[in-house]
Amino acid sequence: MKEIVFENVCKKYGKNTIIENLNFTVHSGERLILLGASGCGKSTTLRMIAGLEDITSGNLYMNGQRVNDIVSGKRNLSMVFQNYALYPHMTVTENIIYGLKIQKLPQAEIHARLTAALGKLELDGLENRKPKDLSGGQRQRVALARAVVKRSELLLLDEPLSNLDAQLRVHARKELVKIHQAYKQTFVYVTHDQVEAMTIGDRVAILDKGRLQVIDTPNNVYNRPANIFTAKFIGSPGMNIFKGSYSDHFLQLGKQSIKLSEAWSAYIGEKNCREFYFGIRPEHILLYREKHRDTFAGVVKYVEEYGSRRGIYFETEGSEVVAVTEASDFKPGSNIYFAADSDKLHIFDSKNKKNIGYPEVYHGNIYQYQSV
Amino acid sequence: MRVMKNKKNLITQNTMIAYMLILPALLVFAIFMFYPLFYTAYLSFFDWNMIKPLKVFVGLDNYKALFSDPLMPLVIKNTVVYILILLILNCAAPYILAFILSFVVKKGRGFYKGAFFLPSVISLVVGSILYLWILNPVSGPAAVAAEFMGINIPIWSKTQGLVIVVLSIITTWKIFGYNFIVIFGGVTGVPQEIIEAAKIDNIPLYKIFFDIVLPMSSATGVYIFIMTIVQGLQYVFTPIKVVTQGGPDNASSNVIYDIYQEGFLLYHTGYASAMSIAAMVLFVILLVIEFRYVEKGIYYEN
Amino acid sequence: MKIDSSLKWHVLLCIALFVSLMPIVFAISTSFKELSEAYGNVLGLIPHNPTMANYLRIFQELPLNQITLNTVIVAFAVTVFKIVTSVMAAYAFVYFNFKGKNLLYIILISTIFIPFTMTMIPNYLIISQIGLRNNIIGVILPQLSDATGIFLIRQAMRSIPLSFIEAARLEQAGIFHIMFGIVLPLAKPAVISTGIMFFINSWNEYVWPVLILKDTANYTLPLALQLFISSEGGTDFCVAMAVSVVTMIIPLGLYLIFQKYIISTFTSSGVKG
Numbered sequence: 001m002k003e004i005v006f007e008n009v010c011k012k013y014g015k016n017t018i019i020e021n022l023n024f025t026v027h028s029g030e031r032l033i034l035l036g037a038s039g040c041g042k043s044t045t046l047r048m049i050a051g052l053e054d055i056t057s058g059n060l061y062m063n064g065q066r067v068n069d070i071v072s073g074k075r076n077l078s079m080v081f082q083n084y085a086l087y088p089h090m091t092v093t094e095n096i097i098y099g100l101k102i103q104k105l106p107q108a109e110i111h112a113r114l115t116a117a118l119g120k121l122e123l124d125g126l127e128n129r130k131p132k133d134l135s136g137g138q139r140q141r142v143a144l145a146r147a148v149v150k151r152s153e154l155l156l157l158d159e160p161l162s163n164l165d166a167q168l169r170v171h172a173r174k175e176l177v178k179i180h181q182a183y184k185q186t187f188v189y190v191t192h193d194q195v196e197a198m199t200i201g202d203r204v205a206i207l208d209k210g211r212l213q214v215i216d217t218p219n220n221v222y223n224r225p226a227n228i229f230t231a232k233f234i235g236s237p238g239m240n241i242f243k244g245s246y247s248d249h250f251l252q253l254g255k256q257s258i259k260l261s262e263a264w265s266a267y268i269g270e271k272n273c274r275e276f277y278f279g280i281r282p283e284h285i286l287l288y289r290e291k292h293r294d295t296f297a298g299v300v301k302y303v304e305e306y307g308s309r310r311g312i313y314f315e316t317e318g319s320e321v322v323a324v325t326e327a328s329d330f331k332p333g334s335n336i337y338f339a340a341d342s343d344k345l346h347i348f349d350s351k352n353k354k355n356i357g358y359p360e361v362y363h364g365n366i367y368q369y370q371s372v
Numbered sequence: 373m374r375v376m377k378n379k380k381n382l383i384t385q386n387t388m389i390a391y392m393l394i395l396p397a398l399l400v401f402a403i404f405m406f407y408p409l410f411y412t413a414y415l416s417f418f419d420w421n422m423i424k425p426l427k428v429f430v431g432l433d434n435y436k437a438l439f440s441d442p443l444m445p446l447v448i449k450n451t452v453v454y455i456l457i458l459l460i461l462n463c464a465a466p467y468i469l470a471f472i473l474s475f476v477v478k479k480g481r482g483f484y485k486g487a488f489f490l491p492s493v494i495s496l497v498v499g500s501i502l503y504l505w506i507l508n509p510v511s512g513p514a515a516v517a518a519e520f521m522g523i524n525i526p527i528w529s530k531t532q533g534l535v536i537v538v539l540s541i542i543t544t545w546k547i548f549g550y551n552f553i554v555i556f557g558g559v560t561g562v563p564q565e566i567i568e569a570a571k572i573d574n575i576p577l578y579k580i581f582f583d584i585v586l587p588m589s590s591a592t593g594v595y596i597f598i599m600t601i602v603q604g605l606q607y608v609f610t611p612i613k614v615v616t617q618g619g620p621d622n623a624s625s626n627v628i629y630d631i632y633q634e635g636f637l638l639y640h641t642g643y644a645s646a647m648s649i650a651a652m653v654l655f656v657i658l659l660v661i662e663f664r665y666v667e668k669g670i671y672y673e674n
Numbered sequence: 675m676k677i678d679s680s681l682k683w684h685v686l687l688c689i690a691l692f693v694s695l696m697p698i699v700f701a702i703s704t705s706f707k708e709l710s711e712a713y714g715n716v717l718g719l720i721p722h723n724p725t726m727a728n729y730l731r732i733f734q735e736l737p738l739n740q741i742t743l744n745t746v747i748v749a750f751a752v753t754v755f756k757i758v759t760s761v762m763a764a765y766a767f768v769y770f771n772f773k774g775k776n777l778l779y780i781i782l783i784s785t786i787f788i789p790f791t792m793t794m795i796p797n798y799l800i801i802s803q804i805g806l807r808n809n810i811i812g813v814i815l816p817q818l819s820d821a822t823g824i825f826l827i828r829q830a831m832r833s834i835p836l837s838f839i840e841a842a843r844l845e846q847a848g849i850f851h852i853m854f855g856i857v858l859p860l861a862k863p864a865v866i867s868t869g870i871m872f873f874i875n876s877w878n879e880y881v882w883p884v885l886i887l888k889d890t891a892n893y894t895l896p897l898a899l900q901l902f903i904s905s906e907g908g909t910d911f912c913v914a915m916a917v918s919v920v921t922m923i924i925p926l927g928l929y930l931i932f933q934k935y936i937i938s939t940f941t942s943s944g945v946k947g
Contacts, residue, residue: 052568073574085565089587098583099573150573389849390770394778397759397824405785405819408796415795422799469690477683484687485941486933491694493871493929495878497896498918501903502697505704505911513700516716545694550940557941598787606789610880614900628791635795636885648792659787663780 001029002062002077002153002186004049009058011044011210018044020210022058031180031187032215033201038192041210043158046190050156051075062154077154082162084143086131093127096146117145120182121175137168144176148183155185161196173199194234198222206230224346228353231279231346237304237311237322239279239346246274253278254317256296260342263359268347271356279346285323287312287330288337295337300330312336415645422641434646443622443630450536451605451626457540458547458604463597466552467559471581474560475567485553492549496542496610503542504615532623535616539624542611543604551596558592559585594665598658627651698922705729705915712912728916736898737891738920744810745877745894752817752876757869760823765853767824768831769839779828782821790816790881801886808888817876823868826943830864831857833942867935874925895921 004026011019019041026032034042047053048060051072059066067075086095096117100110118124121141131139140160147155160176161169177200180187191197197204198218205215206229213233214226225231225239232238244253249265251258260268268276288295298316312330313322316338323338330336347356416434418427438444473484491499506512507528515525528534562585570580586593605628612618618625618633625633627647635644699719704712705728707721715722732738766772767779797816806812834857842852858865880896887893890901899921902914929936 050568050572052571072568072571075572077572079569079572081565081569083563083565085563085569087566087584087588099575102573102575102579146569386770387772390766390772390775393762393766393770397763397782398778400755400759400815400818401782401785401821403800403819404797404816405788405793408793408800409788411796411799412792422795465690469687472683473687477680477687479680480684482937484691485937487691487695489933489937489940490926490929491698493874493878493925494698494922495880495896495899495925497878497880497899498701498922499697501899501914501918502701504903504909505915506697506700508911511713511716513716545697548694553937553940554943557943560941602787602789606791609791613881613884614903628789631791632794636798641795645795648795652788652792655788655792659784662787663784 001184003028004154004186004188005061007059007061009048009060010056011041011048011053012056018210022212024205024212024215026186026188029184029186030202031177031189031200033197033204034188034190034207035194035197035204036192036207040207042190042207045207046156046158046188049188050077050079076152077156078147078150078152079156080143080147080158080160082159084139086139086142088131091128091130092123092134092142095131095142096149099146099150113149113151117149120179121145136164137172140164140172144179148179151183153185155187157187157189159190159192162191162193169196176200194236206233224355224358226355228277228279228348231348235281237282237324239281240285240321241277241279242319243350244276244278246276251278256317258340258342259294263361264342264345267359275350276356277348277350277353279348280340280344282311282322282324284341284344285321286339286341287323287325287327291337292339295339298336298338300332300334300336302332303330314338412645412648415642416649418642420641421639423639430642434643435650437643438646438650446622447625447627447630450624454536454540454608454626455601455604457537458543458600459597461540461544462547462551462600462604463593466548466555467593468581470552470556470559471585474556475580475585476577485556488552489549491545492547496546496607497614499542499545500611500614503538503545507538529616530620532620535620535624539608539611539616542615543607546607547600547603551600555589555592555596558589561592562588591665594661598662601658602655701915701918704912705919707912709910709912728912731913732917732920736901738898740891741893741895741898744892748810748813748894749873749876751814753869753872755818756820756823756872757865760827760868761858761865763824764827764831765857767828783825785819785821786825794885798885807886808892810892812886813879813883813894816882817879823872826868826939827861827864829943830861830939834860863935864939867932867939870928870932870936874928877925
């Protein structure tokens, strides 16, 4: 299966820089997700792999071979487009086997691959329909079938689930992983949906304004975000970040201070630095109705209902904080008291905004990723 | 009850406004299009020379004469040959160029579109004269240029067959730009992603053209096919009149020019009308094709 | 490798362009040549002794001012009438529902596919009957029955999102407000380019005027142009090219100015909506 290496890859349109100095590797056979907001360059990155966009500078390698100047058709890859790009005048079968026929594969081989794909993607009985007579989910599966029958070493997917409704999307996520396990191609998958990224990806690469922010496993992206951007981007709502300073076991945040655990105190103590950004996920903030020891006061501004849980946006010392709780009796305007679980803190360098790491006792500590 | 009545009033009032809006257009169409069409049919049953006060009813005689006219086979043959050349130059060629321009070449699209369209705003009389000069077998630029390569341009105006080719070139010069632009519009209606999907599957260009672009833009294709025939026949009148007057020996005459010749030069008004009606059969067939396939939209609707 | 393959296609496109644009260049160049040079230096694009003599001659031999004025009057009248009636009719076809709407539209649009020759004889009789033969009003009238404007402007109006109209209706805007305040401004590119094409086509009209105009003083430019051609040979091509340039200069100028509108209108006219 294909291994892809980006080496200082840049993409410019005239004076606009779309992609800046991209360096990373997609391992053979893995499912890599390119995640980011719209306009971050993730689709451009995918299209450069596909050969649909020229590379302005830098090198792109596939299995060690430089492919900058190799046209799409010669790169041995397949792709699922966001709008599926099914040929509207061809039936399901014709769509799936069109490329195979052009490759002049033997009839029996084409038939075998078609039958397998139809079965695996639950398209039996739809063989002679035209795309306009299919539902969104069926079209998406036909596009996938067309991509997998090629048995290429690399499958590119450009927001393949974004046109499906929410329920279908959950089902399709599982299907995609199953398809990957069956064919074991290298997967490169573009999405703006972090739930999709976390559930499908072996690793997630997050892009922002044409730069790679992080590339890591879903677990680490959530639990050990490499920088502030990642911390805020992943999780819904994103991580709360405060600027503050450390002195002698205490974190000073404005007038308030939080006592740190021994492990953190020792870890920060070695850093020889005082100014930091502190982060805490909304789900790791503890909320109380009454004042307790070591709690701080705030006023609820806004409550966001998620069904099983709620997002409570409250104000303290002029800054907005969000916490997620299962309790349902916090109302806008009411007083609130909160405490941060100091075992679940994230600390970032105040200059380069990178994660300073974690004390040894927290290694292997997994905060469960939660999505709403 | 009152609401119902008001609603009904509103509908009739709206209908009135709509008819008023269409009326001016409808009036000129009635006088200068629909009435003449019926009157042409009417005249085709008479023997008349446009001047005599009396029209003599002759039944189907004009049509019978039409089918026994010794010139007719030649005129029809000329028309068919002319249309075939026109279809190659004005359907096939612009289709291929539009395909190249929309999916292969990335730069200069605006320039090419603007430049290709340019000749179609120029009078066909001008076009006829330009080509009369350029293709002049003795002193025209084409002849002089050909001489360098040791080729002689034949005296096409006196050569059967060749004269039709020259007429086709002149009308092509006029039609090509419009056809090219409209086909370009149809071809770019094929989503870029579809072409990319084909490129990723290593589909050769000519296959993309025949298997994907052609069927997906077929509504435009059929429209242009029809317009090429209709406009080609209409436009060719001018170069025939200016350049050849139908000669040599009717070698360049065709259905449209023959109607003019019979009607306005020989004053066989009834006979010319019968020819018009016979030619109408062709246009009605084209019309049916247009509404069957094009207005419905053949394959691709978003 | 990518550059090479696209270069090959550019060469092909440029050859096609060369073939289609070269005649115009030759016409302009020859119109400034002396007759002897036109035959001696055929391929030279820049005349050795540029001369205005050919242009002066056509002004001497023809009432060119009158002829140009005739052409302008005809083209202008045809354009204004056709644009106004086309906009009105297109508006009715898009924004009103009435009995027989689709049938009427189909009948009107069908006439686009009927060559003028089919109605030529009765039109000639009508114009003769009302005494407008050899008169530029007679040139104007039959040109008015042309459905292309209704088609193109309806196409443009249909692409205006209905929500704009609905929003205006919620504000209780009347038909004139909606037409002049919303629809026409949004359909402006199509209306302008259709108008320009009407003007150009009428300017170039030849078949009909040649049938009914007799006196040189009533001629339009394409007819005057024909006076300099002799099918028997002996045509002075330098003068013929000068008249050609005079005839094509206005359509070319209009086209170059409004090129963007025109191209985009015709590009989208092929896409059925």
